[in-house]
Structures are given as structure tokens and as C-alpha cells.
Amino acid sequence: MTKLLVTGAAGKLGRAVLHHLMETGGITPGDIVAASRDTKKLADVASKGIETRIADFDDEAGLVKAFTDVDRVLIISTDELATPGKRIAQHKAAVSAAVKAGVRHIVYTSMPNPDKSLVSFAPDHLGTEEAIKASGIPYTILRNSWYADNYLMGMPHNLQVGTWYTAMGAGKVSNITRDDCARAAAAVLANPPAGNRIFTLTGPESLSADEIAARVANAAGKPLEVANVTDEQLTHGLTGAGLPGFVVQMLASADANIRAGNFDLVTDDFEKLTGRKPQNLTAYLETQKAALTG
Template identity: 80%
Template sequence: MTKLLVTGATGHLGRAILHHLAETSGIAPADIIAASRNTAKLADIAAKGIETRTADFDDEAGLVKAFTGVDRVLIISTDELAVPGKRLVQHRTAVSAAVKAGVKHIAYTSMPNPDKSLVTFAPDHLGTEEAVKASGIPYTILRNAWYDDNYLLSMPHNLQAGKWYTAIGTGKVSNITRDDCARAAAAALANPPGGNKTFTLTGPEALTAGEIAARFSKAAGKPLEVVNVTDEQLAQGLASAGLPEFVVRMLVSADANIRAGNFDLVTSDFETLTGTKPKDLAAYLDTQKAALTA
């Protein structure tokens, strides 16, 4: 009996990974452990026969207890982004706890090219990858590309206005759905590839802003004009919309990273892990038309 533990189990990605472990990878619920700071939010998961454990990344002793008796741990990166460096401290704490608990394999959700990324939180991922590698525990690093799902935070508004203000210039980005990342993570946790491996999970195509806008326009049945702006103009617009400063910096840095070509990569790693093709943006948007036209 191999015990698999997923941290961040109350989040969108964590819940999707638990689903794919049980439904897609065929892992018995008794072999799956869902971990979160607040296990009360996992009552529906527990009802399926999956064990729940408390896992607070600010409490190393608690993490050691949560990880004890576990063979493979998937560390999902936390959402602590407001305070620079805090997330990396949390991740290092989790890796240390895995070592102390005798975990046999670590999987971690990272991002593409964290060593040369312009995104504000890239150092968190790079530092965590280094900590995982230094732990001596066999590992699988999953570098998730930018989610298609992220567009739903702003594109419905952009479609209403008919304009998308962006600073990505002529850069391209290979988005992937969160669900596909979850499916790949479940596959990697259920059947870890031999040795220490790093996979970059992308969709099947890298698209320009114009190509992305065209797909949204077609799915929503509304025109969408791309308006190219500078980083400074984008930052001013986001700040005037009331977004917190750290979110503004993060979004501007993401556009700069695309513009620099650092998200312009397409791999076959998703297919290697799952045996299937990742969903493209048009297919994803076909499932989200209600959200786009709300």
C-alpha cells in the first residue's frame, strides 16, 4: 500500500488532482491523503473515503506529523504572494518536513524557466526547486505553464469593453488548462517516472495576443481589439482598477515575461505523463461560454 498526500487540497488545483488520482489514475481512496490548513473544508473529500490531515506550512512540526507514514508528497505552491520571500520560506519548511518524516518521493508544482523568468514570484519557484534537489529525496518537478483559467478573471470585462489592454507585444504564450495540469500531476504522483525528472507542462500551441483575442472573440461572439500598451501604462490601468500593488507588479511582470519570449515554449511532457493530448485554448473556451458572456 503506497500512501499519496496532496497539500493545498482545498484549492482548485488540489481538488482537481484528488479527482484525477481517484477517477483517472484509479488510486483507491484509502491510499490518498488530502492535506490543508483547514480540514473542515474537506468534509466532502473525507466522505469519499479519503483521509484528511492538517498541513500548515508555517508549522514544521505539524507538517512532519502530516507527512509521517506517507510515501509520496505533492507540494502545491502556496498562495502567499503579498510578502516577498514568505512563500519560499514555507516551501523550504515543507521540504524539510518531508525529509524528517521519511517521505520517499517529492513532487512540486513550479513554473516554466524559473531561472530566467521576469515574473515576480519566479524566485520562489527556483528556490523551492533547489531545496527539493538538495533534500536528497527522489523528485518530480512539474513546471506548469500559465493557466487558460487565469483569463477568466479579466477577459469577460475585456469582452464587454471590446478592448484588451496588454503589454505582451509580439510575444507568444503556451497556456494550459488547470485541469490538464491536475491530470498530469496525478499521473506523476500515481506512477513517478524513474529517477529525478523535471517536466514543463504546456498546451499544444504558443499564441500571440491577436491569436488569443481571436479565440475569445469567436467563443463569446463579441469583437475584441488588442490594445498594446507599455508596462507603465498597464500598471497605471491595473492600479486605477483597485488591484493591490503586489498583484499589479505580478501581472505586469507576467506580460513582460511573455514579451521576452520566456513563455514561448511547447513541450510534449503532458502527453508523456498522461498518454493524452492537452486541451487547446479554443476547446477550453467552448466549455466556458457562459462565463465569457455573463
């Protein structure tokens, strides 16, 4: 029997991975371990026969206990972005715990081009990849492109005012849905490729701001104009909207990264891993009309 553990199992990506492990990966609940800081949030998962364990990334000894007798671990990057240095420390603790617990394969959710990315949290991913490579444990790194789901945060407001202020410039980005990333992670966890591999997961097309706005407007049934602004103007506007500093930095740096061409890539890695095409942005947005107009 092979034990597969998913960290961050109470989060959106983690829950989706659990779903795909059972639905498309053919893994029985008894072979899956769902790990989270708060296992109370996994009561519904436990009711399906999946074992739950406490996994606090600030407690390496606890992580060793959680990873014990587990063959493969999916390390989902944490959401600790507010405190500089905390996220990479957590990830390194998880990698160290995997070594101590005798884990045989690590799967990690990273991002495209972390070595040259301008996104504020890119150093966390690069440092984690380096720690995994140095661990000696066979690994599969999944570099997830910018989620299509991220548009649901700002686009409803943009549609209300009819304008999307962006510093993307003429840059393009290939979005992929969170669910597709979960499907790929489940496929790798269930049947990891031999050796050490890195896959970049993207959608089927790379789009400009105008092309994205047109798709959003069509799905919502509302007009949406693109207003190109500078990094400084975008930062000022996001700050004025009351967003936390680390969120402002993340969003502004993501636009700068798109403008620099670092998100302008399309691969067939998702199809290689899952045997199916990734959902395109148009199809995804059509399923999200209520969220866009709510």
C-alpha cells in the first residue's frame, strides 16, 4: 500500500487535489492522508475514509510525525506572504521533515521561471526548489501559471466601474485554472514520473490585457475598458483601495512580470500529465458569470 499525503488539504487547491485523487486518479480513501493545521476543517474529508493529520509548517517535529509512513508528499506552498522570510522557512522545514520521515517522493507547487520572475514571492519558490533538489529525495516540481481564478478577486469591481487599471502593458499571460493545477498534481501524486522532473503548467493560449478584458466582458455581459497605468500608479491605486501592503506588492509585481514577458509561455505539460487539454479562459469565465457580476 502506498500512502499519499496532501498538505494544505483544507485549502481550495488541496481539497481539489483530494477530489481528483479519488475521482480521476483511482486512489482509494484509505491510501490518502489529508494534512492541515486545523484538522477540524477536514471533518467532511474524514467522513469519506481519508486519514487526517495535523501539519503545522511552523512545527518541523510535528511535520516529521505527519509525514511518517508516507511514501509521497504533495507540498502545497503556504499562504504566509505577509511576513518576509516566513514562507521559505516553512517550506524548508517541510522538506527537512520529509527527509527525516523517509518520504520517497516530493511533489511541490511552484511558479514559472522563479529564477527570473519579478513576482514578489518568486524567491520563496526558487529557494524551495533548491532545498528540494538538495534533499536527495526524488521530486516532481509543478510550476503553476497565474490562476484564472485570480481574476475573480478584482474583476467584479472593475466591471462595476467599467475600467480595468493594469500595468501589464503589451505583455501577455497564459492562465490556468486552479482545478486544472489540482488535477495535474493528483495525477503526479498517484503516478509520479521517474527521476526528477519539472513541469510548467499553463493554459492553451497566452493573452493580452485587451484580450482578457474582452473575454471577461463577454462572460459578464458588461463592457470593460483597459486603462494602462504605470507601476507607481497601480501601486497608489491599490493602496488607496485599502489592500494590505504585501497584497499590493504581489499584484503590482505580477503585472510587471507579465509586462516583462515572464508569464508569456504555453506548454503541453498539463496534457502530458493528465491526458486532457487544459480549460481555456473563455470557458472558465463562462462558468463564473455569477461571481463576476455579483
